[in-house]
Amino acid sequence: MLKRLAFAIALGTVALSAMDATAQQRAICYNCPPEWADWGSQLKAIQSKLGIQVPPDNKNSGQAIAALIAEKNNPVADVTYLGGIAADPAKDAGVLTPYKPQNWEKIPTDLKDPDGNWFTIHSGTLGLFVNKAALGNKPVPQSWADLLKPEYKGLVGYLDPTSAAVGQLGVMAINLALGGTYDNLDPAIKFFKELAKNQPIVPKQTSYARVISGEIPILLDYDFNAYRGQYKDKAPVQFVIPKEGTLVFPYVMGLVNKGPNPANGKKVLDFVLSDDSQAMWGNAFLRPVFADKLSTEAKAKFLPDAEYARAKPVDLKKLAAAQANIVARYKNEVN
Numbered sequence: 001m002l003k004r005l006a007f008a009i010a011l012g013t014v015a016l017s018a019m020d021a022t023a024q025q026r027a028i029c030y031n032c033p034p035e036w037a038d039w040g041s042q043l044k045a046i047q048s049k050l051g052i053q054v055p056p057d058n059k060n061s062g063q064a065i066a067a068l069i070a071e072k073n074n075p076v077a078d079v080t081y082l083g084g085i086a087a088d089p090a091k092d093a094g095v096l097t098p099y100k101p102q103n104w105e106k107i108p109t110d111l112k113d114p115d116g117n118w119f120t121i122h123s124g125t126l127g128l129f130v131n132k133a134a135l136g137n138k139p140v141p142q143s144w145a146d147l148l149k150p151e152y153k154g155l156v157g158y159l160d161p162t163s164a165a166v167g168q169l170g171v172m173a174i175n176l177a178l179g180g181t182y183d184n185l186d187p188a189i190k191f192f193k194e195l196a197k198n199q200p201i202v203p204k205q206t207s208y209a210r211v212i213s214g215e216i217p218i219l220l221d222y223d224f225n226a227y228r229g230q231y232k233d234k235a236p237v238q239f240v241i242p243k244e245g246t247l248v249f250p251y252v253m254g255l256v257n258k259g260p261n262p263a264n265g266k267k268v269l270d271f272v273l274s275d276d277s278q279a280m281w282g283n284a285f286l287r288p289v290f291a292d293k294l295s296t297e298a299k300a301k302f303l304p305d306a307e308y309a310r311a312k313p314v315d316l317k318k319l320a321a322a323q324a325n326i327v328a329r330y331k332n333e334v335n
Contacts (some may be wrong), residue, residue: 019069026053030064030075030080030256033057036206037122037224037251039081039283045280046271052264060205061086061165066094068256077256078265083122083165084250084316085323091117097257100301101269109287110313111250118254121272122286124222125248125311126166126173128240129229134214141195141218143243144174148194157201157216161330164204168326169249172319177244182318185329211237222249223302229283231301241307248287 034040034056045055059067061083068077072095082090090096091113098116111120128147130140133159138151147156161167175181175188201216208225210216210233226239253272255265271277278293285301300306 002315014291025051025264026055027078027261028057028076028259029075029268030057030067030309031053031061032057032081033059035208037286038228038280041284042272042277043278046268047275049276049290050267050271051190051280052267054268062224065090065095067091069093075256077258078259078261079253079255079268081251081253082118083169084252084314085165085168085319086117087113087252088318088320090254090333095252095257099255099266099269101266101273103273103290104256107273108301110316111289112252113239113254118252119273120250120252122278122281122288123248123250124224125222125241125308126169126222126246127226127311128148128224129211129219129221129237129333130240131211131214131217131235131237133236134217137331139318140240142179144191145244147218148191148198150198152198152218154199154201156195156220157196157203157207157210158220159206159207159334160202162327166206166221166249168323169247169314169319171326172322172332173245173247176275177242177246182322185322185325189329193332196334199335204314211235227301231285239303241303241310243310245310245312248288249314250316251286283288 012311032039032043034043043056046052046054064080064082065086068080068090096117100116104116104119107119112118128141129249132140135155141147141152146152158170159167161171171185171192172182174191175185178187178191180187207216207219211219212229212233223239226237229235253269255262255269259265275293278288278290279295281288282294282298285298319325
């Protein structure tokens with residue numbers, strides 16, 4: 001009897017251990033908000049395909065890096081997702097550790113850290129996210145210069161360049177389109193000083209819902225948000241690539257240095273470069289880093305390639321180097 005009892009207890013202990021192991025199959029990702037870039041679908045796919053739970057996290061890139069630095073001696077996160085401008089600053093802060101996931105060799109050289117600290121998973125193109133109904137009878141603007149016209153007074157929005165990566169990208173996209181360089185920001189500063197006379201709306205947080213509702217009729221934002229509004233939410237919106245040109249911005253991921261679940265973190269990073277995941281990003285209107293994973297059906301919803309010819313890849317290192325100057329000049333001369 002005692003032997004049977006001991007055996008039953010042993011079996012129960014093994015079962016509990018197995019349950020604990022299952023319960024512990026999780027990975028913490030900083031800046032994986034379910035409403036952004038269809039991370040919601042990705043997190044569900046990771047759970048169903050890998051058996052790894054990744055709780056949603058609504059930090060932005062800056063908040064993610066700040067948290068990673070604050071927790072450096074006792075990390076909470078296993079992986080992080082960041083706007084490309086934050087990639088090298090995160091590496092330089094020592095919060096990332098090298099890992100070259102499956103399909104690493106297929107990633108273009110300029111879209112990954114050579115040592116594996118970060119790599120691109122998809123990208124977006126900056127332009128004008130326009131609610132046509134909210135414009136009334138006014139024409140849809142076709143250029144950066146159009147935004148300065150008096151008819152668009154109070155109708156143009158852009159995220160605050162002093163805090164938002166997309167706001168800083170907007171400054172640089174306009175600057176380069178108007179003849180500036182990564183070192184010379186004069187054209188952009190002149191543009192934003194002129195735009196200030198048109199009473200722009202300058203939120204600090206992602207403002208997708210405000211465009212869909214018509215509260216912000218024109219927003220400097222990414223193509224994937226505009227296409228989501230057009231095709232998923234059936235809103236009266238469209239995306240415009242300005243005539244003067246714009247920039248393509250990559251989004252990256254990396255393994256957190258000394259994260260609590262490195263094995264699971266690596267599996268998540270392998271997954272986001274898998275065929276399944278890359279196709280899902282494309283279906284959410286992001287350009288997968290592996291272009292051949294953008295389905296014909298998804299691509300048909302993008303503007304034609306001839307329009308995208310005006311969108312040039314951003315130089316991440318030069319943009320990161322210009323970041324402090326963008327913030328300082330905007331604060332001192334525009335704000």
